[in-house]
Amino acid sequence: MSEGRIHSLESFGTVDGPGVRLVVFVQGCPMRCRYCHNPDTWRSEGGQTMSAAEILQTYKRNEAFYRGGGITVSGGEPLGQLKFVTELFAAAKQAGIHTCLDTSGILFDPSHPEEFDSLLAVTDLVLLDIKQIDPAQHRWLTG
Template identity: 60%
Template sequence: MEGFIHSTESFGTVDGPGIRFVIFFQGCPMRCLYCHNPDTWKIGTGTKRTVESLLAEYDSVKEFMKNGGITCTGGEPLVQIDFVTELFEKAKEKGIHTCLDSSGITFTPDSTEKFERLCKCTDLVMLDIKHIDREEHKKLTGHYNDNILAFAKFLSEYGVPIWIRHVVVPGITDKEEYLFRLGEFISQLKTLKALDVLPYHTMGKVKYEQLGIDYPLGDTPPLDKEDAVKARDVIMRGLKAALKKRK
């Protein structure tokens, strides 16, 4: 089996626990307004790689992967779920920790067989929840968030550890109501292991210029790290309030 790969990174430190070998998959159905990898959007392009070639590349640097493993990101790796599953199955045979960084957009509750197989060989899912509000999510990404939230619940029920990621964008996701609701939602996830609240940045702007496309958020300023910390506090208040109600 071959997959379409955008690129690889040998010493990832922000893509899961430890130092990781990061595989950027080509292709994504979403069009997030703040996406910093627009060069990974197009499906069916990129470099064709086999599972064996990627694992061989991992083996060449594995001595440096302290407490790490392999992370599949993108783009959206679940566009190529069969390839990711084969990669993770072979990785687990070699004792490698496997992490999936995904938006969950390709998940459908009425067709879970492939996802169940993937879950069996996945040690951690870093799930990006772009926006908790259904309509606002559509404005931000071009898609509703129904399947994404269903994927989160599916992972929880299946027992897969979840690491939630949320980008706080000025004027879009930084409203207290939305942050509180996000906290209420993730309080339902029995396998929640971590919450990353990330400040919006503009480092991807240069890629849009290079590709000759307009940057959707124009002059939206980056978010201060202090404001991201405050946003996380609101999310945690929502989580704790929801847990208290259920007691």
């Protein structure tokens, strides 16, 4: 099992997927959105390391509040820690927990589709955050 580099946990998230959720903010993002609320997640160093089991233990402690909710991984950019997020979601699905991936998609690599297929196989919901549809505006907005 790998470990994730985690910026922070939100134990009562209500805006990152359905219901009340444990939101895992991972450390590291290659985007530089002008409006970013969490620039301290940008650098890939820092944060704390946590295993999937440790995050599930945190979830279990407050499980009664998460009926109709689940676990969301946000960031930072979750696809920067693809292996870890896949392990976390696989463990969550085994425990019957709804999983949600909140990503900009910037690190999608079509030369390794099987890695993304593995993640999607254990992901119930994708929140794909398209920042701007115009390429020039997108570059200005996100760096």
